[in-house]
Amino acid sequence: MSEQERETEEDEGGGASDTAPMLPRRPVDRQTLALTCPGWLGLAARGLGPLLLPGRVLAALLLHLLLPTTVFLLVLLPAAAIVYLGFLCHSR
Structure with a gap:
């Protein structure tokens, strides 16, 4: 390619290489990372792995219980009290 053709190609935005990956890279798998990590990090990741699902379920349950309770206590209960x-005042 001549110098002028390269400049024209760069101006048009066609400077990407043919060998550039078209798809994004796959994220690193935590389990694979835990198995390949030496020392305490890998041991902790393998040991705490089974607790992740129950922990997520418990967090979701608490969120679904705490959110309505908070709305009730902060909004509905004071309105009902008023x-x-x-x-009581108007019945006298």
Whole structure:
């Protein structure tokens, strides 16, 4: 290629190499990483692996229980108390 053709190709945005990967790289698998990691890191990853699923289930359960409880305590309970006190005051 001549110098002028290279400049034209770069100006048009066609400077990518034919050998450049078209797909993104696959992320590193945690289990493979844990098996290949020497020392305490690999041992901890292999030992704590079975606890991940129950931990996620417990976290989801707490989220689904704590969120409605928080909304009830912060919004609905004070509103109900105000309505109840209003009925008490107007019934006298």
